[in-house]
Amino acid sequence: MTRASALSRLGVPALSVCLFLAAWEIAVRALHVPTYLLPAPSLIAATLADNFASLTTSWWFTVRVTLAALALAIAGGVLIAALFALSRTAERALAPFAVVLQVTPIVAIAPLLMILTDSSLATVLACAWLVAFFPILANTLTGLRSADANLRDLFTLYRASRWQTLRHLLVPAALPSFMTGLRIAGGLTLIGEVGGEFVAGAAGRDTGLASRILEASFRTEIPKMFAALTLVALTGVAIYLATAALSRALLARWHDSERAP
Amino acid sequence: MALADVSLAVAAGEFVSLLGSSGCGKSTVLRLLSGLDSPTAGTITRGLAADAAPGYVFQDAALMPWASVRRNVELPLALRGERGQALHAKVDAALRAVGLDDSANAVPRELSGGMRMRVSLARALVTAPQLWLLDEPFGALDEITRFALNQTLLSLCQPQDGTPPATTVFVTHSVYEAVFLSQRIVVMARPGRVVDEIVIDEPYPRDAAFRTTPRFTAWCAQVSDTLQRASAGVPA
Numbered sequence: 001m002t003r004a005s006a007l008s009r010l011g012v013p014a015l016s017v018c019l020f021l022a023a024w025e026i027a028v029r030a031l032h033v034p035t036y037l038l039p040a041p042s043l044i045a046a047t048l049a050d051n052f053a054s055l056t057t058s059w060w061f062t063v064r065v066t067l068a069a070l071a072l073a074i075a076g077g078v079l080i081a082a083l084f085a086l087s088r089t090a091e092r093a094l095a096p097f098a099v100v101l102q103v104t105p106i107v108a109i110a111p112l113l114m115i116l117t118d119s120s121l122a123t124v125l126a127c128a129w130l131v132a133f134f135p136i137l138a139n140t141l142t143g144l145r146s147a148d149a150n151l152r153d154l155f156t157l158y159r160a161s162r163w164q165t166l167r168h169l170l171v172p173a174a175l176p177s178f179m180t181g182l183r184i185a186g187g188l189t190l191i192g193e194v195g196g197e198f199v200a201g202a203a204g205r206d207t208g209l210a211s212r213i214l215e216a217s218f219r220t221e222i223p224k225m226f227a228a229l230t231l232v233a234l235t236g237v238a239i240y241l242a243t244a245a246l247s248r249a250l251l252a253r254w255h256d257s258e259r260a261p
Numbered sequence: 262m263a264l265a266d267v268s269l270a271v272a273a274g275e276f277v278s279l280l281g282s283s284g285c286g287k288s289t290v291l292r293l294l295s296g297l298d299s300p301t302a303g304t305i306t307r308g309l310a311a312d313a314a315p316g317y318v319f320q321d322a323a324l325m326p327w328a329s330v331r332r333n334v335e336l337p338l339a340l341r342g343e344r345g346q347a348l349h350a351k352v353d354a355a356l357r358a359v360g361l362d363d364s365a366n367a368v369p370r371e372l373s374g375g376m377r378m379r380v381s382l383a384r385a386l387v388t389a390p391q392l393w394l395l396d397e398p399f400g401a402l403d404e405i406t407r408f409a410l411n412q413t414l415l416s417l418c419q420p421q422d423g424t425p426p427a428t429t430v431f432v433t434h435s436v437y438e439a440v441f442l443s444q445r446i447v448v449m450a451r452p453g454r455v456v457d458e459i460v461i462d463e464p465y466p467r468d469a470a471f472r473t474t475p476r477f478t479a480w481c482a483q484v485s486d487t488l489q490r491a492s493a494g495v496p497a
Contacts, residue, residue: 168340254369
């Protein structure tokens with residue numbers, strides 16, 4: 001990558017964010033917008049600094065639950081996709097359940113999960129898992145089925161075992177689609193986690209950023225709400241960047257989706 | 262039904278081309294010979310070792326895009342459990358034979374269409390097959406590359422180092438390619454039948470100079486005429 005293109009890739013988005021924040025700051029000050037409606041970015045940053053210890057504890061809880069749910073979604077989604085790819089009967093038997101889980105809003109399932117598990121952690125984890133699972137399953141399955149027909153024939157001619165075909169052909173062929181699923185699921189897991197926390201409505205030490213947002217809203221501490229919200233947004237961006245970097249690292253050399261323009 | 266009344270015998274070491282318009286069943290014959298498909302009626306007898314896989318080359322190179330040239334070529338050996346120095350030596354020899362020893366670590370995307378087809382040929386060659394089945398492998402290449410690969414293919418199937426020649430069935434719709442490469446051309450027409458066989462009675466294997474001889478032109482005219490008569494009355 002040339003210096004100019006690196007500058008443009010990192011510099012342009014950074015500049016546009018800075019301009020947006022500056023415009024926000026100026027507008028709030030010039031129009032005397034009350035802080036309980038819209039705090040200025042500088043006030044949000046100051047609130048974040050003042051509440052750093054409590055907010056980072058909550059942030060760490062949110063991150064751990066999100067990553068755990070994403071890991072479980074990857075494990076479940078990939079395993080069930082492999083099962084579906086190997087057996088149409090298994091797909092016909094189980095696909096309706098996967099679709100029902102996908103189309104039912106988590107806010108509708110969460111109270112039920114709360115009653116069933118009697119644990120806010122389990123509820124939050126289940127909510128985050130539910131929204132991340134289906135994109136992984138659907139994309140991985142598409143990928144497993146997308147292996148080149150001639151290559152499949154070649155594996156048949158050379159009498160590859162099922163395991164060899166899975167390992168040397170289907171899994172690598174599925175990687176680009178799996179990465180697409182992971183990029184979607186990464187962001188959705190965080191949304192599911194936050195949604196789950198809202199519904200579980202837990203308070204206290206072992207709770208995440210959504211609980212801080214709820215508490216702050218009850219106390220009309222709007223700058224604190226924004227501070228917690230900022231951390232949620234930054235976490236989402238970090239997850240997106242991490243999955244995008246992973247995708248680039250794995251696919252850049254051979255797949256068109258990661259080809260440098 | 263893709264084929265009707267096809268009767269075909271190929272001698273050991275013979276190079277036979279199946280020539281015909283699209284949809285006349287050439288590829289189906291190849292799939293039946295390879296064992297990828299089974300006939301609904303009739304029989305196929307192969308005089309080769311029962312467990313020997315043919316060297317099969319598709320119309321597109323059918324490479325694993327995520328794997329290096331070396332890993333693509335070693336695939337048939339790796340699938341049957343070979344590894345170590347012996348495998349390396351065979352892969353090196355196959356890459357040398359197709360002139361790709363400098364590109365072993367490239368991935369397919371970094372290669373031209375002609376080079377990708379060379380990898381495909383090396384992958385078929387690496388098991389030293391007694392039977393080569395090629396399904397219009399050079400159809401998508403430019404003329405210069407096609408000529409060069411015709412020559413490479415002959416050197417692989419008909420080696421001049423004392424190794425017995427491999428039996429080869431080559432599907433094409435190019436009259437020139439068929440005349441240059443084959444000892445015998447089987448002309449097919451829709452619906453899936455053999456309409457004629459032409460023995461190209463010229464010294465074999467041939468070199469590039471043969472293309473510029475009046476004999477070559479005469480053979481091409483004869484084969485082309487047969488092909489056109491065979492296809493007459495059958496909508497293209």
